[in-house]
Amino acid sequence: STSPTLDIAVIAGDGIGPEVIAEARKALKAALVPESASVTFTDYTLGAEHWLSTGETLTDATLEALRGHDAILFGAVGADPRHATIPSGLIERELLLKLRFTLDHSINLRPSRTYPGVATPLAKNEDFDFVVVREGTEGPYVGNGGTIRRDTPEEIATEVSLNTAHGVRRVVVDAFRRAQERRGQLTLVHKNNVLTHAGSLWTRTVTEVAAEFPDVSWDYMHVDAATIHLVTNPQRFDVIVTDNLFGDILTDLAAAITGGIGLAASGSINAEGTAPSMFEPVHGSAPDIAGQGIADPTAAVLSAAMMLEHLGLQTAATRITDAVNAQLSEWAAAGGGEGLTTTQRGDAFADRIASL
Ligand code: NAI
Numbered sequence: 139s140t141s142p143t144l145d146i147a148v149i150a151g152d153g154i155g156p157e158v159i160a161e162a163r164k165a166l167k168a169a170l171v172p173e174s175a176s177v178t179f180t181d182y183t184l185g186a187e188h189w190l191s192t193g194e195t196l197t198d199a200t201l202e203a204l205r206g207h208d209a210i211l212f213g214a215v216g217a218d219p220r221h222a223t224i225p226s227g228l229i230e231r232e233l234l235l236k237l238r239f240t241l242d243h244s245i246n247l248r249p250s251r252t253y254p255g256v257a258t259p260l261a262k263n264e265d266f267d268f269v270v271v272r273e274g275t276e277g278p279y280v281g282n283g284g285t286i287r288r289d290t291p292e293e294i295a296t297e298v299s300l301n302t303a304h305g306v307r308r309v310v311v312d313a314f315r316r317a318q319e320r321r322g323q324l325t326l327v328h329k330n331n332v333l334t335h336a337g338s339l340w341t342r343t344v345t346e347v348a349a350e351f352p353d354v355s356w357d358y359m360h361v362d363a364a365t366i367h368l369v370t371n372p373q374r375f376d377v378i379v380t381d382n383l384f385g386d387i388l389t390d391l392a393a394a395i396t397g398g399i400g401l402a403a404s405g406s407i408n409a410e411g412t413a414p415s416m417f418e419p420v421h422g423s424a425p426d427i428a429g430q431g432i433a434d435p436t437a438a439v440l441s442a443a444m445m446l447e448h449l450g451l452q453t454a455a456t457r458i459t460d461a462v463n464a465q466l467s468e469w470a471a472a473g474g475g476e477g478l479t480t481t482q483r484g485d486a487f488a489d490r491i492a493s494l
């Protein structure tokens with residue numbers, strides 16, 4: 139076989155973003171050595187600091203350049219409120235949402251699982267392992283609404299949820315494929331008894347697509363019930379597929395029950411492969427600990443593993459997740475790895491990856 143070169147765009151961003159991304163890069167390089175594949179990184183300076191110094195969020199030229207890469211590794215963006223104020227929502231809208239919508243990141247992936255030695259806030263300490271497949275470009279997040287008679291007692295505000303047959307189908311197909319590769323169980327989460335129009339489209343789509351995946355069993359759960367089951371019985375889930383708003387809320391709950399923002403990884407996937415997908419830790423720029431070299435790089439390292447899996451390098455991806463598992467176990471046995479620096483953690487992961 140050939141020796142592929144992965145062409146990765148890196149948006150390290152602000153605060154602890156660059157600190158954790160440095161460790162993710164080490165992990166990626168180490169994981170690719172036995173594949174005789176190599177990786178090149180192209181850095182893009184974007185984020186709050188970049189806006190403060192240039193007034194630019196994301197130019198069309200930068201977007202076009204990003205399009206040319208195989209994937210994007212993203213750290214976090216956000217200003218330190220002690221030093222600067224940025225118009226509320228500017229970076230979210232003009233950088234994060236613009237990337238997501240322009241690169242058509244229709245699927246937001248958030249795996250959620252227990253890790254050795256990492257305490258979860260759940261009383262019942264049983265292992266679980268599921269993934270939320272959240273629709274990323276539709277639902278109530280499209281800005282389809284308006285306000286009239288603003289600031290009067292007669293004010294009217296609308297926020298219409300947009301659901302297209304195409305958009306629902308592609309995320310449902312993706313979720314079934316993932317279930318097929320996992321434990322063969324898919325749960326549609328919605329509120330189809332009350333949100334009957336969108337709920338019906340989602341339910342009919344899942345029913346139709348299920349016929350193409352006879353080896354996957356599926357069930358339906360209302361979103362309110364799902365919040366109960368995620369806390370009392372997360373073992374019951376394998377793949378959850380849901381809309382943009384429900385997915386936003388459920389994935390934060392899912393991150394909370396795994397016991398740490400330092401562990402939550404995510405992928406924003408372009409389902410059709412028409413633009414690069416983006417992989418990033420769920421956490422933000424953490425201005426409270428930035429610059430101290432103490433951020434946990436695990437979520438960034440696990441995001442790099444998701445990126446490798448997406449790019450078809452499953453063995454290299456598993457090398458990273460196995461190494462993280464083994465290293466977290468070792469630290470747990472030694473009392474939790476408290477007090478380790480970002481670099482010490484990243485180096486330990488990279489050494490373990492190299493030894494596998
Ligand atoms: P945050 O995730 O940055 O921090 C929340 C808390 O978790 C802080 O106490 C922080 O120290 C801690 N924390 C986060 N990541 C950690 C890590 N890897 N290791 C150890 N501790 C960690 O969320 P916050 O404080 O609400 O937001 C800070 C900035 O980040 C804001 O400007 C926000 O808009 C931005 N943000 C950006 C995101 C992105 O780029 N996708 C996502 C979330 C927030």
Ligand code: MG
Binds near residue numbers: 386390
């Ligand atoms: Mg959120």
